[in-house]
Amino acid sequence: MTFEVILQLFDSSLRLATPFLLACLAGLFSERAGIFDIGLEGKMLAGAFCAAAMAAISGSAWIGLMAGMGISVLLSALHGLASITLRGNQLISGVAINFLASGLTVLVGQNLFRLGGQTPQLKGNARFSEITLPFADTLRDVPLIGPVYHDLISGHNILVYIGLAAVPLTWWVLFRTRFGLRLRAVGENPGAVDTAGVSVVRLRYEAVILCGILCGIAGAYLSLGTSAAGFVREMSAGKGFIALAALIFAKWQPLNALYACLLFGFLEAIGTKYQNVDVWGLFILPVQFMQALPYILTVVILAGFVGKAIPPKAGGQPYVKEE
Amino acid sequence: MNGDNGTGRPETAAPAIELRGISKRFGPVRANRDVCLTVEAGEIHGIVGENGAGKSTLMEILYGFYAADAGQIVVNGVETEIPDSQAAIAAGIGMVHQHFKLVETFTVLENVVLGAEDGVLLRPSLDRARALLGNLAQEYELEVDPDAVVETLSVGLQQRVEILKALYRNADILILDEPTGVLTPSEADHLFRILRNLRNQGKTVLLITHKLREIMDVTDSVSVMRRGEMKATLRTEATSPEELAELMVGRKVLLSVEKRPSTPGEIRLDVENLSVTDKTGVARLKGISFSVRSGEILGVAGVSGNGQSELLAVLGGISPGTGQIRVRGQTIDISRADGQARRSDGIAHVPEDRQRLGLVMAFAQWENAVFGYHAAPAYCRQLGLTNRRTIFETADTWIQKYDVRPANKNLAASRFSGGNQQKIVISREFERNPDILIVGQPTRGVDIGAIEFIHRQIIALRDAGKAILLVSVELDEILSLSDRVAVMFDGRISGERITADTDERELGLLMAGMTDKGGSRTPEVLPE
Numbered sequence: 027m028t029f030e031v032i033l034q035l036f037d038s039s040l041r042l043a044t045p046f047l048l049a050c051l052a053g054l055f056s057e058r059a060g061i062f063d064i065g066l067e068g069k070m071l072a073g074a075f076c077a078a079a080m081a082a083i084s085g086s087a088w089i090g091l092m093a094g095m096g097i098s099v100l101l102s103a104l105h106g107l108a109s110i111t112l113r114g115n116q117l118i119s120g121v122a123i124n125f126l127a128s129g130l131t132v133l134v135g136q137n138l139f140r141l142g143g144q145t146p147q148l149k150g151n152a153r154f155s156e157i158t159l160p161f162a163d164t165l166r167d168v169p170l171i172g173p174v175y176h177d178l179i180s181g182h183n184i185l186v187y188i189g190l191a192a193v194p195l196t197w198w199v200l201f202r203t204r205f206g207l208r209l210r211a212v213g214e215n216p217g218a219v220d221t222a223g224v225s226v227v228r229l230r231y232e233a234v235i236l237c238g239i240l241c242g243i244a245g246a247y248l249s250l251g252t253s254a255a256g257f258v259r260e261m262s263a264g265k266g267f268i269a270l271a272a273l274i275f276a277k278w279q280p281l282n283a284l285y286a287c288l289l290f291g292f293l294e295a296i297g298t299k300y301q302n303v304d305v306w307g308l309f310i311l312p313v314q315f316m317q318a319l320p321y322i323l324t325v326v327i328l329a330g331f332v333g334k335a336i337p338p339k340a341g342g343q344p345y346v347k348e349e
Numbered sequence: 350m351n352g353d354n355g356t357g358r359p360e361t362a363a364p365a366i367e368l369r370g371i372s373k374r375f376g377p378v379r380a381n382r383d384v385c386l387t388v389e390a391g392e393i394h395g396i397v398g399e400n401g402a403g404k405s406t407l408m409e410i411l412y413g414f415y416a417a418d419a420g421q422i423v424v425n426g427v428e429t430e431i432p433d434s435q436a437a438i439a440a441g442i443g444m445v446h447q448h449f450k451l452v453e454t455f456t457v458l459e460n461v462v463l464g465a466e467d468g469v470l471l472r473p474s475l476d477r478a479r480a481l482l483g484n485l486a487q488e489y490e491l492e493v494d495p496d497a498v499v500e501t502l503s504v505g506l507q508q509r510v511e512i513l514k515a516l517y518r519n520a521d522i523l524i525l526d527e528p529t530g531v532l533t534p535s536e537a538d539h540l541f542r543i544l545r546n547l548r549n550q551g552k553t554v555l556l557i558t559h560k561l562r563e564i565m566d567v568t569d570s571v572s573v574m575r576r577g578e579m580k581a582t583l584r585t586e587a588t589s590p591e592e593l594a595e596l597m598v599g600r601k602v603l604l605s606v607e608k609r610p611s612t613p614g615e616i617r618l619d620v621e622n623l624s625v626t627d628k629t630g631v632a633r634l635k636g637i638s639f640s641v642r643s644g645e646i647l648g649v650a651g652v653s654g655n656g657q658s659e660l661l662a663v664l665g666g667i668s669p670g671t672g673q674i675r676v677r678g679q680t681i682d683i684s685r686a687d688g689q690a691r692r693s694d695g696i697a698h699v700p701e702d703r704q705r706l707g708l709v710m711a712f713a714q715w716e717n718a719v720f721g722y723h724a725a726p727a728y729c730r731q732l733g734l735t736n737r738r739t740i741f742e743t744a745d746t747w748i749q750k751y752d753v754r755p756a757n758k759n760l761a762a763s764r765f766s767g768g769n770q771q772k773i774v775i776s777r778e779f780e781r782n783p784d785i786l787i788v789g790q791p792t793r794g795v796d797i798g799a800i801e802f803i804h805r806q807i808i809a810l811r812d813a814g815k816a817i818l819l820v821s822v823e824l825d826e827i828l829s830l831s832d833r834v835a836v837m838f839d840g841r842i843s844g845e846r847i848t849a850d851t852d853e854r855e856l857g858l859l860m861a862g863m864t865d866k867g868g869s870r871t872p873e874v875l876p877e
Contacts, residue, residue, distance in 0.1 A: 204466040204474075211452045211463050218450040221414070222464025222514075223435030339453070347414065 043291025067266025073245020095242030102238030363426030443515025648831025701789030
């Protein structure tokens, strides 16, 4: 395995990890505030569709991104209405959102574009194009640093960098600001927040809306920032659920979330690059196995093989004012 | 410790709090009916009443947690609207809830500033809180490590964090709801010192409790509530526990239990080297041994969470343990959790958590009355069908005998009050005529009138020659009922005493972990 191959592998890991990362941080805001969100998947899918549809119509990726975020925030608000205001079951509400997104994207897509639920191929400004960072070309020939900077760090679209920047930003918001302190508190003991004179309902809505924004970006990345260049039905392909697994793996910590998502991205990159792997001439790992790697890791994580992860204490429970 | 009661209280100043005609309804329940209360500034004012008398509701209204249906709140002479907790805090009212409102994974500092931050960024608030906590610690004996994570602190320290939270918000009026329920006697003493300090600095303290001794100990005046109404407000020095109890219940109450000396017989229950390790691998019981004879009550005292629940669970067949338990000389199998086996061994169990383990809340009284014994021949017919007529008759008889109110066997268990729920459990277990009776927290959340009744029933079973193990966190209950006392601390029995030869102080030290090592019964250091 040459240096060049490793760089390529890492490069595609980063691209593939970005939707996981954005969705994972989205879930982090929501779950830290005590609202379980199994609907990350659906919000991503709806976000991907709206982003692609609006980009196709308007010809602008940015308008597409706004639309993706908009629909995702709308679904988040729906989840909030069901689970915060109406105190319904958060899992059921999340599942409902997944079904809703799965059906509506295809239905509306077919009605709009008559392409079997897909959107037209996006070209030019309707996609997020790759950004070449300053000096990437001049530094290219410097040994070691040059290729790393040019091939790995430079040359991604803006959403990849937004995802990466969101990690320290999330950490800072959670652990260094008043909002973060209250958000974490409301996921652990909403009663403490309420008696301190802060509105539990408002805080939880804010968290859920933040979740929607990040999920929308994740969705827009799928349709506007990858080689798919448009919306394909069910294109989120369980990524929202993998992001949830990564969130548990990361123990609800932003920096850990980055590592966990990079690991999932890496596994997916391997699965794409190596189709049939010959294991020392003994047997051949089939392509399906390689592609299943991220999902296998998900199962392993959810089965609790990576140590005990303690979720926010009040997670999943609607807050009822009572002793 | 002698409280210097209310020295130098300015008579002319407006009362700290005046409640006028407060009423509050929860569905059909009238929790507060036209309640009026005046609390003078700079006093410790107690509020007593039975469970469900409306004390907590009244305080939650004052703290803005509930909105009153009618009435006015006057704080320091100014009529004040308190629609939410924020308004209460702004009016200088702080509250320490019975169940602490702390974020357990946060540090003390983070808990203190939560909701009272100075700005968008945390750092300046935390720094200011750290400085202020230092001052408060010195002024009021309120030392807590500001960087400690709350879940690692003892209950007593967590309570201090709650008080600090209120003081950080500049509370002048501090409400404490049943603050001593979870404390050891020495922790409670420390709390009372803090409260006296606060009063001497000019703060007003409202103390809600059902323990009359605390009222007599620490308050300057006391108000009594009964069934949602305010019955009286008295100067503490001018009243007595007997008078207060009568006001609370509405009739004369015997505060002490009348009982004859016990006549212990043969050993019925013999526990040797019993250990329990929980699912996470933590040892909860560490090789305890004791025995109970027929015709005696062994009381198990201790602050909750020191292994009493695990002991009850093993004896009741709810969870397994290791070691030996002999019932009338016969070793029983405790490697498996088997409640039915315990029942056929002649052990009856009144669980400490009646709502979770003692009753099926959604089931009617008649179903609950035979639960666990429903397979007994008397209740069955052929083919495993139940004999409803017999069960109905049994249920009616017990409702009469144990004075269960309302007397309706078709009512779901959840519709009865705490005391009456307990009577349902007790009738079921006591009427089995067991050899051995295991009773956990028999009067937790039960009102005074029912407590008296339950205590008399337990004594009657003792006099009928039963071996009784009584686990309770109420030291008064242990002292008045049991013949011998074993004190549990950290999964061990830290000492065993004859009730007549010991006192609250000595048991309090054992509860705090002082053991009998070296035969010395006086510890070197007083625990905090």
